[in-house]
Amino acid sequence: MEFFREPKIDWMGKKWYFIGLSIPLLVAGLISIAVHRGLVYGIDFRGGTLVTVKFARDPNLDEIRNQLDKQGLRGATLQRIGAASEHQVIVGLDLKTTTSSEALDAGKRAIVDALGGLYGSGPAGKTEFNNSSPQSLAEKFITADPLQLAFKGSEAADKGYHDLADALISFKNNPPQSGLIADFQQLRAVPGVTLSVINFLNNNFYLSSYAVRNTQIVGPKVGGDLRRQALYVTLAGLGAMLVYIWFRFELIYGIAAVIATFHDVLITLGIFSLLNAVGYPGTEITLTVIAALLTLVGYSMNDTIVVFDRIRENVRLSKREDLYTLVNRSINQTLSRTILTSGLTFMAVLSLFLFGGEVIHGFALVLVVGVIIGTYSSIAIASPVLVFWRQRGGRISTTVKSKPYEREPVGARR
Amino acid sequence: MDKSVKARFLVILGVILVCVLGLTWGSGFTAFPHNIHEVRENLRNRIRLGLDLRGGTHMILQVHVEDAVNITTDVTVERVTSQLKLKNIPYGDIQKVDSTHILIKGIPAEKSVDIQDLATAQFSDWDLARVPGDPLARSLAMKVSTADLIRNQAVEQAKETITNRIDQLGVVEPEIADYGQGDYELVVQLPGVDDPTRVKDIIQSTALLELKLVQGGPYPSREAGLGEHGGILPPDSELLPGPAGAEGTPTWYLLNRVAAVTGRDLTGAQPGLDEEGKPAIHFNLNRDGAARFGQITGANIGKNLAIVLDHRVVDSPAVIQGRITDSGEIKGQFTPQKTADIALLLRSGALPASITPLQEEVVGPSLGADSIRHGVIAAIVGLIAIMGFMLVYYKESGINADVALILNLLILIAALAYFDAVLTLPGIAGVILTVGMGVDSNVLIFERIREELRSGKAVGNAVAGGFTHAFKTIIDTHVTTVVSAAILFTFGTGPIRGFAVTLTIGLLANLFTSVWVSRVIFDWVLTRRTKGEALSI
Numbered sequence: 001m002e003f004f005r006e007p008k009i010d011w012m013g014k015k016w017y018f019i020g021l022s023i024p025l026l027v028a029g030l031i032s033i034a035v036h037r038g039l040v041y042g043i044d045f046r047g048g049t050l051v052t053v054k055f056a057r058d059p060n061l062d063e064i065r066n067q068l069d070k071q072g073l074r075g076a077t078l079q080r081i082g083a084a085s086e087h088q089v090i091v092g093l094d095l096k097t098t099t100s101s102e103a104l105d106a107g108k109r110a111i112v113d114a115l116g117g118l119y120g121s122g123p124a125g126k127t128e129f130n131n132s133s134p135q136s137l138a139e140k141f142i143t144a145d146p147l148q149l150a151f152k153g154s155e156a157a158d159k160g161y162h163d164l165a166d167a168l169i170s171f172k173n174n175p176p177q178s179g180l181i182a183d184f185q186q187l188r189a190v191p192g193v194t195l196s197v198i199n200f201l202n203n204n205f206y207l208s209s210y211a212v213r214n215t216q217i218v219g220p221k222v223g224g225d226l227r228r229q230a231l232y233v234t235l236a237g238l239g240a241m242l243v244y245i246w247f248r249f250e251l252i253y254g255i256a257a258v259i260a261t262f263h264d265v266l267i268t269l270g271i272f273s274l275l276n277a278v279g280y281p282g283t284e285i286t287l288t289v290i291a292a293l294l295t296l297v298g299y300s301m302n303d304t305i306v307v308f309d310r311i312r313e314n315v316r317l318s319k320r321e322d323l324y325t326l327v328n329r330s331i332n333q334t335l336s337r338t339i340l341t342s343g344l345t346f347m348a349v350l351s352l353f354l355f356g357g358e359v360i361h362g363f364a365l366v367l368v369v370g371v372i373i374g375t376y377s378s379i380a381i382a383s384p385v386l387v388f389w390r391q392r393g394g395r396i397s398t399t400v401k402s403k404p405y406e407r408e409p410v411g412a413r414r
Numbered sequence: 415m416d417k418s419v420k421a422r423f424l425v426i427l428g429v430i431l432v433c434v435l436g437l438t439w440g441s442g443f444t445a446f447p448h449n450i451h452e453v454r455e456n457l458r459n460r461i462r463l464g465l466d467l468r469g470g471t472h473m474i475l476q477v478h479v480e481d482a483v484n485i486t487t488d489v490t491v492e493r494v495t496s497q498l499k500l501k502n503i504p505y506g507d508i509q510k511v512d513s514t515h516i517l518i519k520g521i522p523a524e525k526s527v528d529i530q531d532l533a534t535a536q537f538s539d540w541d542l543a544r545v546p547g548d549p550l551a552r553s554l555a556m557k558v559s560t561a562d563l564i565r566n567q568a569v570e571q572a573k574e575t576i577t578n579r580i581d582q583l584g585v586v587e588p589e590i591a592d593y594g595q596g597d598y599e600l601v602v603q604l605p606g607v608d609d610p611t612r613v614k615d616i617i618q619s620t621a622l623l624e625l626k627l628v629q630g631g632p633y634p635s636r637e638a639g640l641g642e643h644g645g646i647l648p649p650d651s652e653l654l655p656g657p658a659g660a661e662g663t664p665t666w667y668l669l670n671r672v673a674a675v676t677g678r679d680l681t682g683a684q685p686g687l688d689e690e691g692k693p694a695i696h697f698n699l700n701r702d703g704a705a706r707f708g709q710i711t712g713a714n715i716g717k718n719l720a721i722v723l724d725h726r727v728v729d730s731p732a733v734i735q736g737r738i739t740d741s742g743e744i745k746g747q748f749t750p751q752k753t754a755d756i757a758l759l760l761r762s763g764a765l766p767a768s769i770t771p772l773q774e775e776v777v778g779p780s781l782g783a784d785s786i787r788h789g790v791i792a793a794i795v796g797l798i799a800i801m802g803f804m805l806v807y808y809k810e811s812g813i814n815a816d817v818a819l820i821l822n823l824l825i826l827i828a829a830l831a832y833f834d835a836v837l838t839l840p841g842i843a844g845v846i847l848t849v850g851m852g853v854d855s856n857v858l859i860f861e862r863i864r865e866e867l868r869s870g871k872a873v874g875n876a877v878a879g880g881f882t883h884a885f886k887t888i889i890d891t892h893v894t895t896v897v898s899a900a901i902l903f904t905f906g907t908g909p910i911r912g913f914a915v916t917l918t919i920g921l922l923a924n925l926f927t928s929v930w931v932s933r934v935i936f937d938w939v940l941t942r943r944t945k946g947e948a949l950s951i
Contacts (some may be wrong), residue, residue, distance in 0.1 A: 002807075002864070105614075113868025133608070172780070173469075175787050213778040221476065221772050233905045240897050248592065248890060250645025252847045288840060291902050291910045295847070295917075298898030302851075302891040306858070309887050337861045339808075341854035344800055351796030352843055358789030359466070359781075360839050367847070 007332045011379055012324050012387055018380035022263065029270010033276055039269060042277045042286030042362075043218050045227055047095035049107035052214040053115065055087040056182045059210075063337070064091070067114045081281055081358045084179070088213070095220055108215050115210055122206035130172065130180050131212070138165035146200035166194055174388040179211040211413075230290045237297045238262065245301070250397050253308050256385035260377040261300040264295055270367050275365075282362035292366035299345070299367075300374035303338050306380045310334045311386065315396060323390040327383050342375040419941060422934045430821070433828035436460070460831040464838030466909055467786050469779030470605035471613070474772045475576075477598045481767035482568035483513045483561055490537070491516055492672065494554065497536055503528055514556035516540075521550055568766045569598050575600065576769075578897045579616050599772065603908075608778050612755075618769050620724050621759035623680070623697075624673035626744075627710070628718035631667035632656060639666045656720075656727035657746065667727050669720055674710040676764075679703025683760035685753035688745050693753040695744040697760060704740040706808040712737040723756070766799070789842035796846050799821075800853050808860055810950035814935045815856040818927040822852050825923040826916065835919075838912030848920025851895065855928035858884040860951055873949045877936050885929060890923045 011049055033039060043050050053059075061078045068091075070074045093107040103109075122128055127140070141147075141161035149157035171190045172181050184201045187193050205210040238258055245254035269285075276283040308328040318326065331338075349371055355363035438456050438753030465472050476486035491510050498505050498518075506520020521529055529552060545551040566813040573590055580588045585604050593601035607613055629651055639644075639653045647653065650672065656665040659665035681698045688694035699707055711719070711734050718731035721744050729746040744756070801819065805812035826848060830837060871879060895919050903914035943949070 054780075058833070104774060170781075173778075174780075174783045177780075178784055179778060211780070213781040215774070215776045217774045219772045229905065233901060237898055237901050240901065241894060244894060244897065245930070285911060287907065291840065291906060291913060294898050294902055295895075295913075298895040299851075301894040302854075305890045305894065306887055319850070337858060340857045340861070342851050344803065344857065345847075345850035347803070348796040348846050349797050351799065352792045352846050355788060355792035355795055356843065356846075357785055357792075357839075359785055360843055363840065363843060 002336070007211050007335050008400065009328070009332060009335075011328050011331045012384060013328075015380075015384050018384070022267070022380065025267050026263070026270060029267055029273060032270060032273040033194075036273060036277065039273060039285045040283070041227070042284035042289070043092075043216055045230075045285065045286045047218045047220055049093045049105075049111070050214075050216045051108055051111045051212060052081070053091060054178060054180050054211050054213050055089065056180055056207075056209040058084075058087050061089065063118060064089075064114065068111070069120045071110055071114055071117075073110055073114070076111075079281060095218075098217055104217055104219050105215075108217055108346060111155075112212065112228065113195040115212075119209050122208065126204055126206045128208050129184075129201065130208050130210075132169070132205075134162070134165040134169045137169065138162045140204065141200075144204070146196045147194065163196070167192060179213050180209075181207060182209075183207070186360060214315055230287070234265070234290070234293060234297070237294050241297060241301050245305070249308060249312060250388065252389050252394060252396060253312075256382045256389070257308070259303045259385055260304055260382035261374075262299050263381050264296060264300045264370060264373045264377050267373055268293065268296065268366055271369055272365075282358065282365060286362060286364070287365055288360070288363045292363040292370070296366060296370035296374065299370060303342060303375055304378040306338055306341070307331060307334055307378050307383060311383070323387050323396065327387055331379055331383060338375060342371055346371045419938045421734060422930075423938070426821070426931055426934065428825065433824045436828040436832050456730060460835045461827070462830075462834060463618055463782075463786075464836045464841065464909060464912055465603055465605060465775075465782075466777055467837065468605050469608060469777050469782040470603065471607045471610040472604075472773075472775045472777075472908070473610070473614070473617075474593055474774075475600045475602060475617070475769050476772050477569050477572045477600060478768045478770070479565035479568045479598045480513050483564050485766075486564055487513055487516065487556065490540070490554070490556075494518065494537070498529075499533060501528060501532055503532070505538050509721040511553075514561055516554040517545070517551060518554065519548070519551045521552055523549070539579045541590070548749045550732035565598060569600065571766045572769060575763050575765050576600070578615050579758060580604065580613070582758050582762065583613060583616065583809075585613070600769075606779075608776055610774070610776060610777055614771065614774075615754060616759065618771070619757075620765045620768055621677065621762070622724055622764045623677035624722040625675040625707070626669040626671075626673050626720050626722055627714055628720050629668040629670065632730075634665070636666050638924070639668055643668075652728055654720075654722060654725055657729055665727075667720055667731065669727075670721070673722070674719070675699065675703050675707050677760055678764070679706070680760055683757040685750065685757045688743055692745070693748045693750045694746075695748075695753050695757050695760070697742065697744065698741045699739070707742075708737050708739040743833065744824050785839045786842075789839055792844060793846050793849070797849055800849060804856070808951055810939075811860055811936075814932055814939075815853060815860070815928075816933045817935065818856060819849065819853055821931055822920065822923050822927040823849065825927070826920045828920045829923065830916065833919075835915050836908070836912055837916070839907040840909045841912030841916045843915040844916030845920065847917055848924065851891075852920060852928060854891070855884075855888045855924055856932060858887055859928065859932065863951055865948075867949065867951070873943075874940060877933075877940065877949070881929065881933055888925070888929065892925060896921055 061080075065078060065402050068074075073093055075094060077090075079090045080088065081086045081090055091111050093111070127136070129137075138158075138161045141164060142158060145157065147160070147164075149160045154159075167190050168187060171177065171187065173179055177186070181187070182258060184198050184205075184207070187198065187201070238261060241261065242254045242258045245257050272283045272285065272289070307330060310333055311327055314321070314324075314326050346368070349364060349367040352360065353368045356364050372373070386396070437460055440704040443772045487510055491508055494516065495508055498508075504520070505518055505523060507518075507535045509519075511517045519530075530542060533540065534552070537554065539557055540554045541557060543553050545553050569592065573592070577588070577590050580590070580602075585607055587605055589601075589603040591601055593599040602617065604610065604613060629648070630642060631639065633642065633653075636653055636655075647668070650670060651668055652671045653666050653668055656667050658664060679699050679702060681700045683695055683697040686694060686696045715734050715736065717734055719734050720731040721742075722881070723744070728744055748756070768819065797819070800817045801812075804815045804819075808815060823845070826845060829835070859880050860882045863876050866876035885906045899914040899918045899921075903911050903918075906914060939949075
């Protein structure tokens with residue numbers, strides 16, 4: 001099976017289509033960024049508090065917001081994440097609200113208090129089960145001895161109850177319970193659980209209807225420093241690529257590749273800004289997203305290199321050929337490779353995007369967009385820049401480089 | 415089978431064996447697994463999971479190193495005072511101007527040489543200089559190198575003290591390390607701790623214990639205390655808050671500034687009960703401390719002694735009834751848990767500087783379990799899709815690519831286990847990206863082989879040509895990605911580093927599998943094929 005057998009497309013002739021596609025995308029993205037007064041940064045850069053809560057039943061966001069308002073926490077953001085059946089919400093407080101008191105975790109504690117106020121704190125005398133640790137559970141088991149293990153000796157009883165507590169808490173934490181069980185009967189599925197254990201739990205524990213799954217607090221000393229650092233690191237990445245390609249090819253190739261990659265990064269940021277504006281989750285700029293952007297820089301260079309390799313090879317072989325036709329031919333020769341490699345990488349990151357979960361979603365989105373745009377830019381941006389340069393009288397080397405692994409073997413194909 | 419192919423096959427088998435052993439053996443030679451459960455157990459233990467997959471607490475702390483510098487300057491002021499008295503150098507006033515400067519006034523001209531000698535002999539970490547505009551004054555400035563040394567030592571000591579405290583709490587595999595680029599920050603990782611409140615309190619408590627003589631009090635407020643003394647504190651004294659009084663009213667005490675005994679003089683501290691059966695902390699003093707304590711209590715019978723913890727008086731000061739030497743008791747409104755915590759703090763030593771948290775993240779174990787599941791599913795789906803595609807598109811050569819891919823993954827995961835690298839969620843993303851980019855190497859080779867075959871080359875030459883030509887492109891693409899990963903590793907934090915590590919190791923392993931191993935398989939296929947038979951690609 002083969003997809004692109006000997007294509008003969010006039011790529012350079014389509015450059016106005018490419019410009020017609022890229023410019024509006026770029027402009028739309030830049031306008032969105034300008035309208036929102038810059039990029040929407042995540043908590044890593046802005047500071048604040050984020051608490052991820054899972055509810056047993058679908059929560060009423062307005063109720064929660066009112067409760068928080070009552071406690072003086074205005075301007076809380078509430079966002080549903082994940083599948084609707086998971087009933088998960090991220091509650092966010094910005095830096096000003098969090099640090100109005102002294103402690104770093106004032107915001108988090110306030111949110112937990114608000115939830116406790118709304119959903120009640122259970123009957124007196126009973127401990128909450130969903131937020132218990134294996135240790136505290138084991139201790140209660142040991143004291144009450146519902147399985148009557150004491151006659152086997154205190155060490156055996158200890159171990160027995162610790163194992164049981166670990167198994168119960170693991171069961172509660174694993175999917176699909178994911179930290180919250182609604183009924184003690186669900187625990188029958190755990191090996192070693194008898195009716196007496198369930199009764200004991202029923203009598204001494206209650207189940208809250210929410211569980212805090214994750215908290216993230218970033219204090220005021222965050223920095224404009226961090227933002228600047230992220231920018232420098234991205235520029236450093238681009239610079240390193242430029243140097244590498246300059247070394248392996250020639251300066252003009254390096255510049256063309258960097259322009260293409262820069263185009264990719266800008267469009268990706270623009271898309272993020274647009275998606276953020278319509279409320280798509282995971283589109284804030286966090287450190288993980290920056291890491292994905294840097295990976296994108298590296299990846300975008302990859303297929304640009306594949307095309308440039310072929311262009312350079314052809315330039316050497318047919319020194320007098322017009323660059324326009326030569327670049328077209330080179331792209332056609334490598335089209336199969338380019339589309340295939342990008343397609344396979346796309347399959348991989350698409351899988352991450354669809355199945356990887358919310359935490360890595362923003363990272364995966366950068367890569368999904370990036371792989372497509374990166375491939376497109378090798379053909380549509382990097383190559384035309386080379387042709388443009390030549391047409392303005394720039395020189396492109398046609399001499400043979402002398403590194404051993406670059407020498408063509410005897411009888412090489414044209 | 416051709417000899418060289420056989421030899422190379424054995425190398426591949428060797429590599430597989432090393433990888434599998436690395437993943438399933440467990441630590442120590444006796445831990446060879448006996449059944450499938452032990453294999454799974456070993457596997458789980460061999461791969462270290464990051465906090466985002468295991469659940470736990472991650473904190474970034476700021477060490478306020480200026481505290482340590484200030485303490486040194488305070489102590490130096492005392493030493494200067496006593497040395498000037500000792501050497502009979504009259505002085506008007508000695509003041510601490512800021513954290514690294516001391517101002518000495520009223521030095522008579524004829525003592526200039528003496529004070530210079532004293533500075534050179536006793537205060538070599540400081541620079542003595544004249545003060546412009548005042549011929550009788552001198553400034554003592556801490557050397558910059560000394561100040562930096564104190565700051566760095568404060569961070570080191572804080573790290574040690576925190577490690578000590580966390581160890582005593584029994585947290586499994588905690589990690590305390592320097593963080594960031596030189597701003598005196600620490601990162602603390604506590605796997606499995608999903609309610610860090612108690613741990614945070616213990617980490618942040620300065621735990622400075624001081625026993626000080628009481629000069630006056632209790633006063634109902636700081637102003638009342640000042641008022642009693644005409645608005646100015648007597649020299650060498652300070653006002654500190656005490657426990658709440660009968661109706662919750664605050665109390666303040668006037669105390670000697672210099673402590674008779676500090677936490678550094680302790681040899682031990684245990685929680686226990688006082689004579690009334692209420693929770694209290696017993697402590698023991700070392701020889702120096704005991705001697706000093708005996709001397710001060712002996713000389714001040716009838717006066718009150720206050721126990722000060724982190725600049726708060728802990729309980730109503732007791733009257734000194736006789737010489738006390740080697741042990742004592744701290745009483746107050748304590749719960750048994752609190753006495754255990756305070757004893758722990760005293761045993762671990764005081765923090766040399768105060769610590770405030772800058773960032774905190776608590777990943778619940780349920781989220782960690784979810785992340786693992788999502789990551790593994792995404793990896794498996796991606797792997798199956800890619801392997802399937804290669805089979806369909808390249809027919810039997812697709813098997814070649816798929817085998818190379820599986821081996822690539824095996825080497826990657828085994829390398830993580832051998833290097834004790836931490837697997838994070840971005841790390842799993844790195845594995846998935848390795849699969850996506852690794853298979854590209856095979857595509858480059860196969861496409862080139864197809865080109866060579868189309869141009870009429872013989873199968874053997876086409877395969878050789880494919881590998882040779884594609885090799886430099888593979889190197890280029892891998893280098894650019896590894897350079898990105900290296901930058902990420904240098905500037906990234908934990909989870910991102912996990913990504914950089916898995917991607918780099920994956921791509922390096924890919925060079926081996928897609929070029930060398932694929933070639934071996936091709937060579938083996940070629941030796942088995944009949945002359946004139948087409949290559950299935």
